[in-house]
Amino acid sequence: MKKKDSTGLGMTIPKRMRFAGITFYLRNGQVIGRESSTHEKRSNTLPQFVQRQKMRHTTALWKMLRDCDMMFTERRTAFQNFASLANQLPAVFVPDDGMMNHASFLMPGIPMSDGVLPTVKLELGEVDGMPALLTDLKEGDRMQHAKLRLYTAVQTIQNGDLPRVRFSMREVSWWNDMIVEDGRLALVGEEFADEMKGWALVKVMDNRCSPQTIVTRCTLYQQYTTQDALERAADSYGGLTETPFMSPRG
Numbered sequence: 001m002k003k004k005d006s007t008g009l010g011m012t013i014p015k016r017m018r019f020a021g022i023t024f025y026l027r028n029g030q031v032i033g034r035e036s037s038t039h040e041k042r043s044n045t046l047p048q049f050v051q052r053q054k055m056r057h058t059t060a061l062w063k064m065l066r067d068c069d070m071m072f073t074e075r076r077t078a079f080q081n082f083a084s085l086a087n088q089l090p091a092v093f094v095p096d097d098g099m100m101n102h103a104s105f106l107m108p109g110i111p112m113s114d115g116v117l118p119t120v121k122l123e124l125g126e127v128d129g130m131p132a133l134l135t136d137l138k139e140g141d142r143m144q145h146a147k148l149r150l151y152t153a154v155q156t157i158q159n160g161d162l163p164r165v166r167f168s169m170r171e172v173s174w175w176n177d178m179i180v181e182d183g184r185l186a187l188v189g190e191e192f193a194d195e196m197k198g199w200a201l202v203k204v205m206d207n208r209c210s211p212q213t214i215v216t217r218c219t220l221y222q223q224y225t226t227q228d229a230l231e232r233a234a235d236s237y238g239g240l241t242e243t244p245f246m247s248p249r250g
Contacts, residue, residue, distance in 0.1 A: 044241045049234055050091045058086040060104040061165070068151070068167045071113045071202065071209040085111035085213075092224040095236035099162050105221035106155040106165040108214060112200035115209035117146075120201050122215045124192060127181045131193035133215070135201060137185040142174040146205045150187070153198040155218050163220060172201075195219070 044052075062082055072081035089109055094100040121136040150172045155165050172178065178185040191197060198216025202209055223229065234240050 046240055049240060053091045053093050054087055057092050058083050060102055064104055064165060065167050068169050074114045081114050082111055090225050092221055093229040093233035095233050103163050104165045105163055106153050106198050106216055106218040107221040108216055110214040112151045112212050113202045113209045114211045117203055117208050117210040119210050120203055122201055124215055127186055127188050130188050131190060133187040133192050133199055135185050139180050146203050148172045149202040149204055151200045153214055155196045155220055
């Protein structure tokens with residue numbers, strides 16, 4: 001498109017430009033100027049809001065995880081590896097009121113490691129009436145030169161109403177801690193009945209590990225995944241940007 005000259009400014013004006021806080025644009029062959037602001041409201045459509053809430057929670061989780069001797073080996077950085085996996089978690093919606101921006105939630109599927117070894121399948125159950133963490137590891141797996149790391153997540157409420165999940169890790173012994181149940185290895189203890197805790201058992205061989213996620217009975221997070229929670233959170237950010245209706249092409 002041929003550019004137009006503005007005799008008032010003594011310079012060439014393209015289709016649209018900003019200068020000294022004014023946006024100039026062409027309309028019907030005339031140069032129109034209007035005040036522009038660097039404080040224009042950011043677009044906040046529903047998909048954008050959902051993704052921003054996911055990223056907020058991913059960051060909050062990582063801050064609680066990063067000092068827990070994690071193994072994420074499949075991306076350039078551990079955080080990139082964790083974030084790509086955590087993005088698959090359900091979105092949790094919290095209002096923009098300061099403290100809640102730091103909220104983190106215990107939920108099934110939180111990534112705790114990523115690597116090339118086979119995943120250890122985990123489920124919560126019972127052994128002889130006792131709570132247990134059941135695995136698909138066989139008794140013969142004890143002969144492997146591998147270590148087992150048990151990561152424990154605990155959902156807490158701080159300052160009266162701030163949910164946060166904390167993580168810890170300990171090594172478990174193939175021989176002293178694991179028992180055999182129906183040909184599979186399991187960890188048994190009252191802790192595995194706690195509905196505010198979750199676990200991931202990671203197999204480690206040298207610098208390789210199994211990709212594992214949290215298993216838990218915790219449901220606190222669910223109240224932050226509802227439509228009401230979404231609407232309350234969105235309102236605290238100034239509401240959602242309406243997406244213009246797009247009519248299908250005939």
